[in-house]
Amino acid sequence: MLRLNLPEYDFSVKSAAGGLQIFDATRKRWVALTPEEWVRQNFLQYLIIEKNFPRQWLAVEMTIPYNTMLKRGDIVLFGKNKKPVLLVECKAPHVKISQAAFDQAARYNLVLGVCYLIITNGMEHYCCSMNHENRSYTFLKEVPAYSEVEKSHKLQR
Numbered sequence: 744m745l746r747l748n749l750p751e752y753d754f755s756v757k758s759a760a761g762g763l764q765i766f767d768a769t770r771k772r773w774v775a776l777t778p779e780e781w782v783r784q785n786f787l788q789y790l791i792i793e794k795n796f797p798r799q800w801l802a803v804e805m806t807i808p809y810n811t812m813l814k815r816g817d818i819v820l821f822g823k824n825k826k827p828v829l830l831v832e833c834k835a836p837h838v839k840i841s842q843a844a845f846d847q848a849a850r851y852n853l854v855l856g857v858c859y860l861i862i863t864n865g866m867e868h869y870c871c872s873m874n875h876e877n878r879s880y881t882f883l884k885e886v887p888a889y890s891e892v893e894k895s896h897k898l899q900r
Contacts, residue, residue: 744776744778744781745781745836745865747781747782747785747836747866748865748867748868749786749788749865750788750789750793752784752785752792754766754784756776759773761775762775762776763776765781767784767787769787769798769802769803770803770804777835778835778836778837779833779834779838781835781836781865782833782836782864782865783818785865786818786833786861786863786868787818789886790820790831790886790889794886794888795888795889796889796892800820800821800822800823801818801819802816802818802821803818804816804817805819807854808854809850809851809853809854816831816832816851816855817831817833818830818831818833819831819855819857822893823893827856827857828858828859828892829857829858829860829861829892830851830852830855830859830860830861831862832844832847832860832861832862832863833865834863834864835865836864836865836866838864840862840863840864840867844862845862852873857873858873858895859871859872859873859892860873861886868886869882870882870883870885870886871883872887
């Protein structure tokens, strides 16, 4: 798989009838190793190892009801109050981060109401802090550590 703009992590990968599979330690199952899944698994490890996010509060490919459709949020962090706090939308490395990706995350956030949105293709990462009261957002220079996310979440409750 392609080298991403993230630290390198060790993964369990195996061959299966349909192609390669990677073990998702968060979902505790083997999943097809697509380019988007490669980004998702690497970014999960980045959040857990580098940013100290608790694995048990992360949901992967969480179903989000949007209008009459069911969508999937790539990575969702829940706070101690069991409400969503952060949403990550992952794209394959060859997919350019566009306004459409931000619009997709914003639509999901209409349902979730998270404090942080992250869009990544593994090569570029964009993170913004949401201010729901002012209906605005601020782009951040880097993904905050879990302690900062938790602190911010407490202030917005």
